[in-house]
Amino acid sequence: MKELEEKIRHYGKVIEPDVLKVNSFLNHGVDPILMDHIGKAFADHFKNNEITVVYTIESSGIAPALMSALYLGVPMVILKKNMSSTMSDDLLHATVTSFTKGNTYDLTIEKSLIHDTDRILFIDDFLANGQAAFGVIDLIGQTNASLVGIGIVIEKAFQNGRKLLKEKGYDVYALTSIKRMDSSTITFK
């Protein structure tokens, strides 16, 4: 996706060897028109996969996932990292260890939001080592619902997320894929 690559080239900052900061248009400051185009691109790619629901993880995935769900005409589910006081119902959990962020968190969903017939598209902002995706796979694996697609805004192709997911039979569709990056240059595949 050329428009996104240009934004990353222009405004992205490589602040550690494997950490790309995109806070001015994706994660903290958000460009809604870009989110609209991202949502349309994911919806176009997955339009024949009979997706019934789009999943994402709070909070950086919400904007691209919402636009994808809107274009696909399906609901969205925000998997929670932080339990809220209203989550009193039956819950499913999965543990995610983020190597990039150096932390561990619990993904949570209320059982009432997941159905055995669901065909789920998981949308996230970054793919690095695939830990978040494997957390979602773990969560969905506790039910009879199916994960039928993974859509990634920015793939760090120099990390092994795609390889690990492919080994388990999951295909990843990334809008941009970074081959290598350092403080001066970002090179796309």
Place this chain on the structure above:
Amino acid sequence: MKELEEKIRHYGKVIEPDVLKVNSFLNHGVDPILMDHIGKAFADHFKNNEITVVYTIESSGIAPALMSALYLGVPMVILKKNMSSTMSDDLLHATVTSFTKGNTYDLTIEKSLIHDTDRILFIDDFLANGQAAFGVIDLIGQTNASLVGIGIVIEKAFQNGRKLLKEKGYDVYALTSIKRMDSSTITFK
């Protein structure tokens, strides 16, 4: 907003005297078409206020705020509750105590995302005692930017947020306003 009132009546659950659970369509499960209509309603209301940016707080405000920003044709800023590893720049902070959730958190924004000429619309999912809004006011008050509007999806009018904000000169536009609620009935103003 009739459509929203109907959703709340149908799917909302009063789980404590002042806690309304709307996890099936707003906070956890999200109805993208409803978010689209919410965004359009906020944009219609504030279209003559020369808004330059929409602010919200992660993560429940992101979906309605994104659609509002898209309709207004302006960027969105997600005020962070959780510091991320990429937030290494100069930051502004404000402390918020949530009576509803019984916790205290820090609102954070990178200084580079806020400009003295900004005319800010703050969008949030709920208004109760106004603590989140006052946190945003505190944050913006550390700069020369202006908060020109507050848009709320669901106001709990039996709490005093609107009154406190009005005393400070801020007007609140709520799409729905709950006069009273208990486990069997939700009454709108």
